[in-house]
Amino acid sequence: MADLLTSTAPRDEGLDGTPGGGGRRRLGAPLARLVLTRVLASVAVLWGAVTATFFLLELMHGNTVDVLLAQSQAGPEVRAEIISRYHLDDPLPVRYFAYLGRVLRGDFGESYMLRKPVWQAITEQLPDTLVLVATTVLTTVVASVLFAALSATRRRSLRSVVAAVESLVVAVPPFWLGLVLLTVFSFWLHWFPAIGSSAPAGLVLPTIALAAGPVAVTTRVLREGMVRALDEPFVMTARTRGISEPAVRLRHTLRHALLPATALLGWISGSLIGGAIIIETVFSRRGMGRLVLSAVQNRDMPVVIGIVLVAATTFVIITVLVDILTWFIDPRTRT
Amino acid sequence: MTVAQRSTRVSTTLDAERPETGVGLIPGRVGAGRPRRRSVVGLGLGLAVLALLACVTAAPGLFTGVDPNAVDLRQTLRAPSGDHWFGTDQNGRDLYARIVYGARPSLLIGVGASLLALVGGVVVGVLAAQSNSVVDQVISRLLDIVMSVPGLLLVFLIVAVLGTGSTNAAVGLAVVGLPGFARVTRAEVIRVRSCDYVEAAHGLGWSKVQVVVRHVVPNTVGPIVALATVGLGSMIVASSSLSFVGLGPRPPTAEWGAMLAGSRNYLEVAWWPAVFPGLALTVAVLAVTVVGERIQGLTR
Numbered sequence: 076m077a078d079l080l081t082s083t084a085p086r087d088e089g090l091d092g093t094p095g096g097g098g099r100r101r102l103g104a105p106l107a108r109l110v111l112t113r114v115l116a117s118v119a120v121l122w123g124a125v126t127a128t129f130f131l132l133e134l135m136h137g138n139t140v141d142v143l144l145a146q147s148q149a150g151p152e153v154r155a156e157i158i159s160r161y162h163l164d165d166p167l168p169v170r171y172f173a174y175l176g177r178v179l180r181g182d183f184g185e186s187y188m189l190r191k192p193v194w195q196a197i198t199e200q201l202p203d204t205l206v207l208v209a210t211t212v213l214t215t216v217v218a219s220v221l222f223a224a225l226s227a228t229r230r231r232s233l234r235s236v237v238a239a240v241e242s243l244v245v246a247v248p249p250f251w252l253g254l255v256l257l258t259v260f261s262f263w264l265h266w267f268p269a270i271g272s273s274a275p276a277g278l279v280l281p282t283i284a285l286a287a288g289p290v291a292v293t294t295r296v297l298r299e300g301m302v303r304a305l306d307e308p309f310v311m312t313a314r315t316r317g318i319s320e321p322a323v324r325l326r327h328t329l330r331h332a333l334l335p336a337t338a339l340l341g342w343i344s345g346s347l348i349g350g351a352i353i354i355e356t357v358f359s360r361r362g363m364g365r366l367v368l369s370a371v372q373n374r375d376m377p378v379v380i381g382i383v384l385v386a387a388t389t390f391v392i393i394t395v396l397v398d399i400l401t402w403f404i405d406p407r408t409r410t
Numbered sequence: 411m412t413v414a415q416r417s418t419r420v421s422t423t424l425d426a427e428r429p430e431t432g433v434g435l436i437p438g439r440v441g442a443g444r445p446r447r448r449s450v451v452g453l454g455l456g457l458a459v460l461a462l463l464a465c466v467t468a469a470p471g472l473f474t475g476v477d478p479n480a481v482d483l484r485q486t487l488r489a490p491s492g493d494h495w496f497g498t499d500q501n502g503r504d505l506y507a508r509i510v511y512g513a514r515p516s517l518l519i520g521v522g523a524s525l526l527a528l529v530g531g532v533v534v535g536v537l538a539a540q541s542n543s544v545v546d547q548v549i550s551r552l553l554d555i556v557m558s559v560p561g562l563l564l565v566f567l568i569v570a571v572l573g574t575g576s577t578n579a580a581v582g583l584a585v586v587g588l589p590g591f592a593r594v595t596r597a598e599v600i601r602v603r604s605c606d607y608v609e610a611a612h613g614l615g616w617s618k619v620q621v622v623v624r625h626v627v628p629n630t631v632g633p634i635v636a637l638a639t640v641g642l643g644s645m646i647v648a649s650s651s652l653s654f655v656g657l658g659p660r661p662p663t664a665e666w667g668a669m670l671a672g673s674r675n676y677l678e679v680a681w682w683p684a685v686f687p688g689l690a691l692t693v694a695v696l697a698v699t700v701v702g703e704r705i706q707g708l709t710r
Contacts, residue, residue, distance in 0.1 A: 123555035128567075135571060239452075246696040248647045250654050251688030254670060254677070258685075262678045269678075349562025353651050357674070367563075368655050371570040379570045387559045 106402065113398050117391045124387050128380045129174050133167070135376060183381030188373050193381035196366055201385075203362035207285065207351050208344075210278055214286040215293055215343065222290070223297035223332065224324050227305065237298070244291040249350055253284035253357035277358070285354045289343045293336055300332025307331070334405050341390075341397045348386050456700035463694055466513040476507035478664045487680045497682035499672060505683060509690050512664035517694060519580045519658065520646035526584035527645075528638050531591020536622060538592065539599035546596075553589040561586040562648065569657050576659045579652045583645055594637055598630035605629070639702035643695045650691055666691045 158164055165173070177184070183193035226237045260280060261269040268277045304310060305328055313327050355364030363382060370378035466473055482502035490497040496505035538549040556564065568582035602608060603626060611621045650667030652658045659665050666687040673683035 119551075120554050120558045123551065124558055127555060131567075131571060242699060243692075243696065246643060246699055247692050248650060248667075248688065248695070250651055250667075251670060251691060254674065254684045254688065258677050258681050345560040346562075348560040352562065352566075353655060356655050364655075367566055368657075371566045371657060372574065374570055374573075376570060379567055383559055383563050383567050386563045390560050391558055 106399075109402055110395075110399060113395045117395055121384075121388060121391060125175060125178050125384060126171075128384065129171055132174075132376055132380065133170075178384065183384070184377035186370070186375055186378045188370070188375045189378070193377045196378060197363070197381055197385060200361065200363050200366045203360060204351050204355065204364070207278065207281055207355070207360070207362065208347050210282045211285045211289070211347055211351070212344070214282055215289045218286065218290045219293035219297055219336070220329065222294040223301055224321075224329065226294070227298045227301035227324065227328070234298075234302075238295065241291040241295050244287050247287065249284050249288060250353050250357050252287055253281065253354055256280045256284055257358065277360070281354050281358050281360060284357065285347065285350050288350075289347070293339055293343070296339055297329070297332045297336045300335055301328040304328035304331040330404065334401065337397060337401050337404060340400075341394045344393045345390050348390065452700050453704050456697040456704075459693060459697035460701060463513060463517060463697070466510055467517055470511045470513065473510045474504075474507045476504045478503065478507040478511035479662050480504070487676060487683070489680070490682055496686040497680070499669070499683045500676055500680075505669075505686055508664035508669060509666065509687055512666050512669060512687065513690070513694075515576060515659045515663055516650055516653075516666040516691065517646060519576055519649035519653075520583070520642065523580040523583035523649060524587065524638055524642050524645045526580060527587030527641075528591050528634065530584060531588045531593075532595045532627070532634060534588065534592040535595025536599055536627070539596045539603070540618070540622065549592070550596075553592055556585065557589045562651070565648070565652065566657075569652070574657045574660070576663075579649060579658050583648055583652075586648075587641060587645065590637060590641070591634060594633050595630060598633055599626050602626050602629045636706040639698075639705045642702055643699040646691070646695055646698065 181194050183197075185191065186193050186196055189196055226234070228234060257269065257280060260266045267280050268274055301324065305323075310323060310327055313323050318326075351362070352364040352367055354360075355362040356368065366378065367382050369375070370382070470478075480503060482498070485494075485498050485502035486500055488494055488498040488502075494504050494506065496509060499505055499508070534549060534553075538546045541549070559567070564586050565579070565582035568585055569578055572578040572581065599622075608621060608625050611625055616624070649658065650665070650670075653665045653667030654671045656668075656671065658668060661668065669687040670684060673680070673687075677684055
């Protein structure tokens with residue numbers, strides 16, 4: 076997608092009437108400023124999130140020991156040993172800065188249930204989830220651009236049918252879509268492996284289930300942007316130059332539609348991180364889903380907090396990247 | 411721009427995208443002809459479904475005489491028939507009865523979470539707008555932090571702290587929804603506050619609280635209600651997702667998400683337990699969305 080944009084950028088600049096069409100050399104400083112302010116703001120937000128989790132753990136302490144000892148008939152000496160082992164009795168500021176330091180090093184402590192470092196538990200499960208999220212993002216981008224380009228028409232009847240289909244798809248809960256896909260394509264037709272497969276073919280149905288909603292939303296936003304752009308004077312200019320219809324759509328209108336769609340990317344990535352966990356449960360896939368759900372049910376706080384912080388960091392990084400991407404797509408935001 | 415401001419911009423962009431206006435060269439075609447008729451039909455259907463759901467939620471006993479939790483192990487996984495319209499589940503319970511009785515937990519968690527988020531968000535938003543800049547900044551940064559965690563994971567964190575169950579799931583979802591309402595409220599209050607009639611009320615010697623309650627809050631209601639109605643559908647999906655992964659109401663409560671989770675192990679032999687609860691959920695969400703988008707259109 077980015078290639079498409081950069082390659083068409085010089086041709087568009089004069090036509091769409093946007094300022095800032097000057098040389099690329101002068102763009103360095105504002106970009107650096109943008110990246111710097113976004114990164115600093117993100118670091119502040121993440122620091123706040125880490126601090127919040129620290130106080131959350133503090134409030135739950137009595138609870139933590141109780142959870143650890145729930146299954147055993149342990150006496151007070153075992154309780155004391157656990158308190159000292161997890162440094163639960165140091166002064167508050169000491170524990171806070173120790174916690175901060177450990178989190179910075181990626182040390183989220185040890186899982187109460189799995190009895191192994193949280194980071195290790197996460198890195199064991201993360202790749203499977205990332206693969207699913209990656210295929211979903213890829214599917215979303217390709218499918219929504221395709222569908223939007225095909226359905227961007229001024230014919231209102233066709234558009235309202237497409238819009239109705241989109242509303243329907245958005246209303247379908249992803250986990251139910253997954254179940255239905257499993258029933259039809261795995262159990263009836265045997266096209267795809269059933270539950271628990273880690274083969275590439277096993278990715279198809281989870282990806283469809285997870286991508287359906289984002290594809291529908293992104294297609295709608297892209298299409299409405301394209302339909303609006305089709306009425307812009309620069310499209311008429313392009314047409315008078317004898318440019319073919321597909322070229323008008325892909326080179327000129329799509330770029331305008333991309334801006335709101337890119338803004339959506341941040342929201343979609345946030346929902347995918349959570350959505351993947353649910354979909355993994357539907358298909359009994361390996362991944363973060365199994366880890367986080369058992370941790371939540373067992374109140375294994377180091378694992379839950381570790382995953383939350385990893386997800387928040389990922390989400391914040393994606394948001395910054397979206398900002399930067401927006402900056403590249405739309406010269407008007409470069410002020 | 412911070413993460414959260416970013417998200418508000420996303421939503422405003424979306425709002426701006428939504429109206430089916432042919433702005434540009436053909437302004438005369440806005441909302442003309444067939445599309446309007448079609449959406450009236452859609453709205454009517456949506457309202458009818460919502461009314462039906464309200465009745466089922468209020469009085470499930472009127473719609474079925476069967477006990478949703480009556481186990482009959484001689485009747486497990488029976489296909490839909492005259493006796494069992496939607497078939498039976500793995501414990502021989504009647505699926506139609508379970509779907510009817512499941513409406514209440516399935517819908518009320520999402521509705522309750524939305525209301526809680528709305529009330530909490532309005533309080534926080536008004537507080538931020540009416541406070542001095544330090545408090546305002548602190549509140550805004552706290553909302554940033556809440557919004558930096560992907561929604562569902564924040565719910566997981568809250569449920570891990572509070573424990574599983576319907577109430578805690580609703581509280582978790584409400585915390586996720588709250589920042590959106592707080593931001594919209596804050597922006598609206600700041601906008602309304604500079605209006606002439608508010609200045610006039612101050613001039614008449616009304617107290618700050620009186621002005622906020624009588625003038626500011628009523629005039630900020632539109633966008634807030636719009637946000638609530640549009641978000642309600644995804645709240646219901648989210649709450650049923652939580653039940654699906656076992657963090658919602660405890661069994662044997664008939665809840666659509668939990669029923670779907672129970673169907674997972676029998677997909678090979680029985681499609682009906684996996685289909686009907688999901689269908690009910692989809693129809694409910696679709697109705698809420700259709701009506702919600704209309705309300706959003708009205709309040710703009």
